[in-house]
Amino acid sequence: MLTYREYLDYAERSLVRVQDDEPASQWQLIPATILAWSAIESFVNNMLDDFASLAPDTFQLHERSFLLENRLRFMNQGENIGQFVLEGKEYRRLDDKIFFLIAKSGGRDLTNVKGETLWQNFELFKDVRDSLVHPRKGKEVSITKEMVDGFIETSKLIIRLVSKNVWKKEVTF
Amino acid sequence: MEIIFNINAKHNSAVKTAVSQFLKTISPLESEHDMPIIVFQDGVKGSYYMKCSLLASDAANLCDLNAKLDVRNPESYRANRELLLNHATYRKMEADSSDGREFNDIIVEYNTDYHSETPLKVWGGQHRISAIKKGGQKKNRYHGFRIYFLLSTEQRTEVALISNTSISVSNDTFDRMVEETIFGNALRNWCRKVGFLNEGEDFPDTGSRTERMTVKRARSFIINFYLGKERGGKLTSDVLDRNVYEPYLATTGVTIDSRYDSIMKNTNILNDPALIEAGQKFFSLHDAQFKAVKSEKTKTKNMKAYRNKALIESVLTGWSYVAGLLQNHPNRLSNHYRLPKSNSKIPDPLNAEEMSQFKHDQDPPTYRGLGTRSALKDRQRIAQLFLAKSCEQEVLIDKTFINKAVSQTVGLIALSKGYT
Numbered sequence: 001m002l003t004y005r006e007y008l009d010y011a012e013r014s015l016v017r018v019q020d021d022e023p024a025s026q027w028q029l030i031p032a033t034i035l036a037w038s039a040i041e042s043f044v045n046n047m048l049d050d051f052a053s054l055a056p057d058t059f060q061l062h063e064r065s066f067l068l069e070n071r072l073r074f075m076n077q078g079e080n081i082g083q084f085v086l087e088g089k090e091y092r093r094l095d096d097k098i099f100f101l102i103a104k105s106g107g108r109d110l111t112n113v114k115g116e117t118l119w120q121n122f123e124l125f126k127d128v129r130d131s132l133v134h135p136r137k138g139k140e141v142s143i144t145k146e147m148v149d150g151f152i153e154t155s156k157l158i159i160r161l162v163s164k165n166v167w168k169k170e171v172t173f
Numbered sequence: 174m175e176i177i178f179n180i181n182a183k184h185n186s187a188v189k190t191a192v193s194q195f196l197k198t199i200s201p202l203e204s205e206h207d208m209p210i211i212v213f214q215d216g217v218k219g220s221y222y223m224k225c226s227l228l229a230s231d232a233a234n235l236c237d238l239n240a241k242l243d244v245r246n247p248e249s250y251r252a253n254r255e256l257l258l259n260h261a262t263y264r265k266m267e268a269d270s271s272d273g274r275e276f277n278d279i280i281v282e283y284n285t286d287y288h289s290e291t292p293l294k295v296w297g298g299q300h301r302i303s304a305i306k307k308g309g310q311k312k313n314r315y316h317g318f319r320i321y322f323l324l325s326t327e328q329r330t331e332v333a334l335i336s337n338t339s340i341s342v343s344n345d346t347f348d349r350m351v352e353e354t355i356f357g358n359a360l361r362n363w364c365r366k367v368g369f370l371n372e373g374e375d376f377p378d379t380g381s382r383t384e385r386m387t388v389k390r391a392r393s394f395i396i397n398f399y400l401g402k403e404r405g406g407k408l409t410s411d412v413l414d415r416n417v418y419e420p421y422l423a424t425t426g427v428t429i430d431s432r433y434d435s436i437m438k439n440t441n442i443l444n445d446p447a448l449i450e451a452g453q454k455f456f457s458l459h460d461a462q463f464k465a466v467k468s469e470k471t472k473t474k475n476m477k478a479y480r481n482k483a484l485i486e487s488v489l490t491g492w493s494y495v496a497g498l499l500q501n502h503p504n505r506l507s508n509h510y511r512l513p514k515s516n517s518k519i520p521d522p523l524n525a526e527e528m529s530q531f532k533h534d535q536d537p538p539t540y541r542g543l544g545t546r547s548a549l550k551d552r553q554r555i556a557q558l559f560l561a562k563s564c565e566q567e568v569l570i571d572k573t574f575i576n577k578a579v580s581q582t583v584g585l586i587a588l589s590k591g592y593t
Contacts, residue, residue, distance in 0.1 A: 051587070053584055054581060055414060166587055
């Protein structure tokens, strides 16, 4: 499995292959964007796995369902009648995972985080990435080398933000 | 006061004048007893010098630790290496100096060309002089000096070089000497009893060059066993896996580790069956690892670091801590003492190759893998790995198992830093 550093490295390598005067090289912006996004996904998911690996009763059931990306279901029949159980997959949004990790680790106050430049950049990055991964005829995506350069930087800043708030330490790239 | 040139020293009136000037400034012990001063001359570079004893208070006031090689060149800076004031050997030297230690063969040059208020420029023994300046004046003992006069730049460089050329003594040698002096043969005999040393074999004087148990490692093993035992005695089995444990690394060098000292003064290590059993089981693990890597049939690279994976400080301390921790938890202890499984893909029980390739997201890019160094982070992770292994009888230390154990350590540490 690739590490977040490797995803970022491959994103940067794709980006440097894009030549302004060579339209045929523009497609490299697509993998560069997706790889930069995957770097955050990898980092955040691995961090959730660190917590999920602890004894089950370390967390409340709803928190555990979040960590494991399982559905929480109330049973009204069978041997677990009257209880909540974890079952099936229920994927969570990356931004929700980030908020969960920072909030539960006693990190910074998130009240105004969405108004900050970093988060606005993250939202733009997310929209572009979603459009690339889930393409639709009516939704045109336009990306430039400068934008992707910014996505890679945003990816690093988000990873740093999570690391600093959860592990209380900086990561290096 | 009579100044005599030794039979091998050519008479030199300028040197004689310089020596006289020195004796007018400073009063060595020899002056008090009206003893003659002998001037010697080095046979290689022709440098002149005398030997005498100076009081700590005089030495402290007159010695200059910022000696220059070229006294006429304003660009010439302090020539000596930086003082290592936090080094254990220096701290011991300073404490000894306060208690009246008398130092000898301190090499200085009498030179009033710069900083004339401190005319004794130190070339050999700057740590001893620093210790005398800081602590030696309480008891104010005499210390032995070799004092050079009228050195040329070439002669001065030679004095600086010969004063600082020493064959370094490893901490392993210090450990071995101190161990025998303070505790006799107990540790050596314990190592022979459990298998770490053969009959007639001693601890190595430089651990890094051998594939044998060193004094530091043996001490660390014993300390961790008792530390773990003390901690485990306070924990019920349901909370054993909810903590991050901190295996300890024994200090090394001229001062004795205080934890080890306390254990050796209060325990007979040769008479503790639980400690002996732990030692024997650990030796079995080391032996199995060593043989598996050395085997011609194995795919694992026959590298020293892989053969001796068990002896790497993080592995040794983590294993022994868990052995102590589980003393009150017999089923898990029995699992801990079982050798990890191996198979055709992972022929060595400690899976040295995959451990060395392991890296967690938290680790810097330069991290060299699990169980490759002695840092606390590695000791914590290895302890968690062996603790997780003790949950089951048959465990293969593969990549998934390593990942999970380290994830648990990182998760527990993150929680301890402020989970709400």
